[in-house]
Structure formats: structure tokens, C-alpha cells
Amino acid sequence: MSFEIPGVLWRRDPQAAEVPLVFDSPHSGTTYPGDFQFCCPLEVLRTAEDTHVDELYSAAPALGATLIGAVFPRSYLDPNRAVEDLDSALIDGTWPSALAPSHKTRSGLGLVRRVARTGIPIYDRKLGVDEILARLERCHTPYHRVLDEACRHAHRKFGVVWHVNCHSMPSQRSGKKGGHCADFVLGDRDGTTCEPEFTEFVARELRRRGYTIRINEVYKGVEIVKRQGRPAMDRHSLQIEVDRVLYMDQKTLEKSPGFDRLQADITELIEAIKGFVVARLEERKGR
Numbered sequence: 001m002s003f004e005i006p007g008v009l010w011r012r013d014p015q016a017a018e019v020p021l022v023f024d025s026p027h028s029g030t031t032y033p034g035d036f037q038f039c040c041p042l043e044v045l046r047t048a049e050d051t052h053v054d055e056l057y058s059a060a061p062a063l064g065a066t067l068i069g070a071v072f073p074r075s076y077l078d079p080n081r082a083v084e085d086l087d088s089a090l091i092d093g094t095w096p097s098a099l100a101p102s103h104k105t106r107s108g109l110g111l112v113r114r115v116a117r118t119g120i121p122i123y124d125r126k127l128g129v130d131e132i133l134a135r136l137e138r139c140h141t142p143y144h145r146v147l148d149e150a151c152r153h154a155h156r157k158f159g160v161v162w163h164v165n166c167h168s169m170p171s172q173r174s175g176k177k178g179g180h181c182a183d184f185v186l187g188d189r190d191g192t193t194c195e196p197e198f199t200e201f202v203a204r205e206l207r208r209r210g211y212t213i214r215i216n217e218v219y220k221g222v223e224i225v226k227r228q229g230r231p232a233m234d235r236h237s238l239q240i241e242v243d244r245v246l247y248m249d250q251k252t253l254e255k256s257p258g259f260d261r262l263q264a265d266i267t268e269l270i271e272a273i274k275g276f277v278v279a280r281l282e283e284r285k286g287r
């Protein structure tokens with residue numbers, strides 16, 4: 001049974017024999033809510049999206065996995081941030097609980113973003129406490145609830161679950177950031193959100209297809225893998241970032257000719273991960 005919360009998220013359930021494998025795409029939403037009231041140009045705001053990432057992984061349900069995608073844009077509210085990761089300078093009034101702004105918030109990229117990109121503010125106003133609380137209730141809470149339910153369901157049924165948190169990153173090939181140029185960056189928060197074998201397996205499968213990989217560099221994984229990853233309890237969670245230059249024009253956000261090849265490779269990756277999961281389930285049975 002698949003379902004949708006209009007304007008918020010959708011969940012596509014396995015269309016083949018189910019495996020305990022859940023994918024989610026928290027940043028590919030492109031439906032800008034009417035109450036957003038941003039002041040920067042939409043085309044600049046849209047560069048915050050992981051545009052088309054949900055589509056790159058769209059084969060997951062046909063292969064027996066669950067796929068969840070956000071519909072709201074990440075610049076409206078970021079489900080990959082903790083609810084305390086807020087900038088008090090952005091709030092008109094007093095926040096009802098303690099805040100814990102991370103370095104992301106300090107650079108304007110927290111739960112509620114202050115900037116579309118460096119130097120371009122999203123708002124010409126402060127946001128009301130009720131306005132932010134409403135965004136949390138409407139987007140953040142159900143997103144985490146639906147993802148958590150999907151992972152718990154699989155874990156209950158199979159005793160173990162593997163979750164893949166899917167993102168894309170602005171291309172760093174311009175060389176400005178130097179040294180961190182890779183096609184994919186895998187993040188398991190320095191080995192704390194999944195068994196190391198899973199990270200290594202995914203890295204190996206991508207390398208086999210000719211991609212360059214970095215692990216836990218720049219993109220280590222944030223709130224979503226932190227919440228879902230409990231390797232000691234057989235709940236494994238891995239973040240995958242892919243360089244946007246491989247599949248889209250970073251100015252127009254249109255798919256590039258490379259999209260089809262990348263999507264086909266990601267479909268093969270999902271099949272390989274499914275093989276990993278099935279083999280692990282067999283091993284567990286034999287124990």
C-alpha cells in the first residue's frame with residue numbers, strides 16, 4: 001500500500017517480494033508552499049534542491065524496497081536537521097524550548113535556512129514562532145514519522161533493516177574547494193550509523209562502475225542517518241551524495257544527457273544492495 005500526504009511526502013511500497021531495504025529522498029521536493037514568502041529569486045532558491053534525486057532511485061519499489069520522497073522543498077524546512085538546529089536571530093519572538101544551533105545554522109543552512117546560498121538571504125523579515133512551529137508540524141514531524149515507521153516495519157518483519165538516505169551535492173569540480181572532488185560521497189558518520197561492511201559494499205559497487213568515491217569527507221551524514229542508524233540493533237543507515245554534474249544542468253536544473261546512464265547505474269546499485277541484503281538474511285537464518 002503506497003500513500004501520499006499532499007504537499008508533504010509520498011511513500012512507494014515494494015511491488016515485488018519485500019526486502020528490508022528503505023530509500024528516502026528528503027531534498028528533492030519542488031512544491032513551494034504558498035506561505036513560504038521568500039524574497040530571493042526562485043531560481044536561486046531552487047539551487048538548494050536535490051532536484052531529480054527521487055527519480056534516480058525510482059526503481060527501488062520494483063526491486064522490493066520502499067522509497068519515500070519529500071514534496072516540500074528543503075529551503076522551506078530541512079528534514080535533515082535537528083529541530084533544535086535553529087537560529088534565534090531568524091525568529092520573531094521567543095522560541096518555546098532550548099535551541100542548539102550547529103555550524104550549519106551558523107552558516108545559514110540550519111533547520112530553517114537563512115540564505116539560499118552564500119550572501120543571498122531568503123527572507124526580508126523574521127519568522128514568527130507559530131510560523132516555524134507550523135512548518136515543523138506539517139513537514140518535519142510526518143517526514144520522520146513515515147520514514148521511521150517504514151524502517152521499524154522492516155526491522156520487525158526481518159529482524160534487520162538497511163536504510164539509504166539519498167542526496168545530491170553541488171559539483172565541486174570547479175576546484176574552489178579542492179581535494180574533495182568525487183562522483184559519490186558516502187556518509188556513515190564515521191562508522192557510527194551502519195556496519196562498515198555495508199559502506200564498503202556500496203563503495204565497491206560504485207567503483208566497479210567507474211565512479212570515484214569518498215567516504216565521510218565533507219558529507220558525513222546528518223540528522224536522518226543519525227536518527228535511523230543503530231547498527232548495534234541491526235538498523236543500518238547510510239547517506240549517499242552524488243555529484244549533480246553527473247545528471248543535471250546546475251543552472252537550469254534540467255536533466256542532462258548523463259541522467260539516463262546514472263539512473264541505470266543506480267538501478268544496478270539497488271539490485272546489488274538487494275543481493276547484499278538477501279545474502280545477509282540467509283546468513284542470519286543459518287546462525
Ligand SMILES: [Zn+2]
Binds near residue numbers: 027050166167168
Ligand atoms: Zn540533500
